[in-house]
Amino acid sequence: MIRIEKWNPARPSRAIEAFLRREAFPEAAEKAAAAVLADIRARGDAAVADAVARFEGNAGLKPRDFRISPEYVARAGETVPARLRKAVREAHGRVMRFAAAGMRRDWRISTPRGGCEGEFFTPMERVGVYVPGGTAPLASTSVMTVTLARAAGVKDIVVCTPGGKTGRVDPVLLYALKVAGATSVYRVGGIQAIGMMAFGTETCPKVLKIAGPGNAYVTAAKRQVYGYVAIDQVAGPSEIAVLADGSVDPAWTAADLLSQAEHGSGLEKSLLVTDSPEYAAAVKAETLRQTATLSRRGMVERVIGAGGILFAVSRDLDEGMELVNRFAPEHLELMCRGAMRMAGKVRNAGAVFAGPWTPESAGDFVAGPSHVLPTGGAAKMFNGLTADDFRCRHSFVSFSRADLRETLPAIEAFAAVEGLDGHGRAATVRFAGKE
Numbered sequence: 001m002i003r004i005e006k007w008n009p010a011r012p013s014r015a016i017e018a019f020l021r022r023e024a025f026p027e028a029a030e031k032a033a034a035a036v037l038a039d040i041r042a043r044g045d046a047a048v049a050d051a052v053a054r055f056e057g058n059a060g061l062k063p064r065d066f067r068i069s070p071e072y073v074a075r076a077g078e079t080v081p082a083r084l085r086k087a088v089r090e091a092h093g094r095v096m097r098f099a100a101a102g103m104r105r106d107w108r109i110s111t112p113r114g115g116c117e118g119e120f121f122t123p124m125e126r127v128g129v130y131v132p133g134g135t136a137p138l139a140s141t142s143v144m145t146v147t148l149a150r151a152a153g154v155k156d157i158v159v160c161t162p163g164g165k166t167g168r169v170d171p172v173l174l175y176a177l178k179v180a181g182a183t184s185v186y187r188v189g190g191i192q193a194i195g196m197m198a199f200g201t202e203t204c205p206k207v208l209k210i211a212g213p214g215n216a217y218v219t220a221a222k223r224q225v226y227g228y229v230a231i232d233q234v235a236g237p238s239e240i241a242v243l244a245d246g247s248v249d250p251a252w253t254a255a256d257l258l259s260q261a262e263h264g265s266g267l268e269k270s271l272l273v274t275d276s277p278e279y280a281a282a283v284k285a286e287t288l289r290q291t292a293t294l295s296r297r298g299m300v301e302r303v304i305g306a307g308g309i310l311f312a313v314s315r316d317l318d319e320g321m322e323l324v325n326r327f328a329p330e331h332l333e334l335m336c337r338g339a340m341r342m343a344g345k346v347r348n349a350g351a352v353f354a355g356p357w358t359p360e361s362a363g364d365f366v367a368g369p370s371h372v373l374p375t376g377g378a379a380k381m382f383n384g385l386t387a388d389d390f391r392c393r394h395s396f397v398s399f400s401r402a403d404l405r406e407t408l409p410a411i412e413a414f415a416a417v418e419g420l421d422g423h424g425r426a427a428t429v430r431f432a433g434k435e
Contacts, residue, residue: 002287002304004280007273007312007323019271019310020327022236022376025223026216033191033220040195045202051192057165061187063203066196068169068185076174084139088176091143091366098368099151099387113402121391123153126205128197128229129182130212130222131161133189137170142177144370145212145385150181152390157182158197158207162189190214191221198225211385213372215265232389233382235375239269240360241329241349243320245336246279248356254286256333258300259361261309266302271327272311273320280311321345328379331360350379404430 005013039047045063053059077085108118129145132138142159149157159182163169167187177185186204188196194214200206210222211232222231240260242253257270274280287309291300303309314320317336324332328348336342339354346352350373353360364371372385399407408427415424 001307002284002309002311003307004277004284004311004313007314007320009319009322015307015310016312016323019269019307020377022267022269025220025234029216029220030224032217033194033224036191037195037199037221037224040192040201041199044199045196048188048192048196048201051190051195052163052188055190055192056162058163058167061163061167063201065167066186066188066203068174068187070184073174073178073182073185076171076178079171080175084172085175087366088139088143088172088179091140092147092176092179094366094368095143095147095370096151099148099370103151103387103391104393108396111397111399111403113406114400115398115403117395117397119393119395121388121393123155123391124208125154126156126158126207127154127390128158128160128207128210130193130197130210130214130218131159131173131177132212132214132218133162133164133169133173137173139170139172139176140365140371141213142173142182143180144372146177146180146182148370148385148387149211149390151387154390155183158184158186158204160186160188160193160197162193163187164189191217194218194221194225198229209390211372211389232372232385233374233378235330235373235378237265237267237269237375238263238331239271239329239375240331240333241271241273241324241327242333242335243317243324243342244272244274244276244279244283245317246274246276247337248335250279250282250286251290252356252359253283253335254290256335256359256361257283257287257309258290258294259359259364260331261300261303262294262296264296264299266299266306266308268303268308269329270303270309271324271329273314273323274311275314275316275320277313280313284311317342318345324349328374328377330373330375330379331363333358333360348377348380350374350384 003015005015036051052061106120108116110116127149131141146157159177169187196204197207197210209230213235219234223234238260244253261268261270325347330350332349333353334342343352343354370385374382411427412424
């Protein structure tokens with residue numbers, strides 16, 4: 001059932017309040033992740049193999065076969081149709097261009113007495129990327145993650161993706177990984193992939209950071225290995241919000257809302273916010289009509305049945321934006337007149353798609369920004385993945401003698417109040433007997 005609710009910021013309906021709530025860490029996923037990760041820390045590859053047999057159904061996969069041979073990855077494109085190879089290369093080029101343009105540059109400023117200070121950036125040496133593959137070969141995710149690490153200058157990029165019962169990884173996904181710049185690919189998925197990369201095993205040395213989306217179990221595992229490695233963010237089921245004024249064809253808006261509902265977990269969220277009751281009704285009718293035509297109709301109907309698609313009618317778009325910012329969606333489409341002007345009022349969203357010719361799917365596949373984005377309201381505090389997430393930031397200071405002399409009283413004052421006389425001496429000793 002798709003509900004149409006009036007949105008009143010002072011008195012929000014129970015249906016809207018329930019829609020806004022998302023469970024960040026399901027208890028079952030947390031418990032499973034803790035048990036598998038502990039086993040991998042204790043037993044390494046043997047525990048990974050046991051988890052692959054248990055969760056992926058491949059009891060015959062041995063540690064020596066975890067890694068897909070570089071030769072096999074290199075030949076993957078031979079069986080990929082030309083139009084798909086072209087699409088992968090185009091997406092890679094656009095994502096690389098966007099990533100390179102967005103990276104922070106080294107900078108410096110002069111200190112008051114002739115020295116300098118600033119920041120410089122260096123690539124991490126070895127990172128891990130998780131690429132989901134349970135319901136479909138997510139070649140786009142390969143591009144949207146590995147390309148960023150390559151743009152950052154990372155030399156060793158490890159990728160884990162499920163091989164399923166057969167251990168076979170789709171050639172399109174492997175071709176995308178090759179184009180994007182992966183250096184090693186493992187046919188291991190789920191919690192076990194996160195544990196293998198985070199702790200290191202005989203077949204897979206540990207990485208410094210893990211990035212990439214995943215289901216609730218992968219997300220729980222990433223959260224629990226934080227500290228052993230860095231992670232990009234914790235992300236859950238996909239979600240989209242559309243803010244619309246009725247100027248865009250209802251069929252377009254309905255298709256955009258369904259684009260995220262078809263992902264498959266049943267926990268996806270699609271929110272329409274509009275100032276037109278008539279438009280909400282038209283989009284609802286179109287959403288139901290289009291659902292019946294989708295190949296993943298069953299998955300979408302699960303989302304609808306769980307109340308994952310909701311329409312809210314506000315008095316005006318400004319009031320509607322307040323609801324959008326409370327929701328803090330992974331994806332936000334502004335399907336209204338003056339979309340770029342309205343974008344200036346966005347406070348919480350992973351990625352913003354402005355105007356009628358910018359469907360969210362363009363961002364998922366080819367536009368440029370990574371589609372690895374915060375979900376579950378985490379857009380209030382996390383950002384989407386960028387090339388800078390694969391680099392280390394270093395600050396530097398180069399004082400002159402005059403700089404240190406000028407700041408000496410402040411250094412001595414802090415050292416005294418904090419009881420750290422050694423800190424104070426490290427500065428004062430440089431002037432002992434010289435003044």
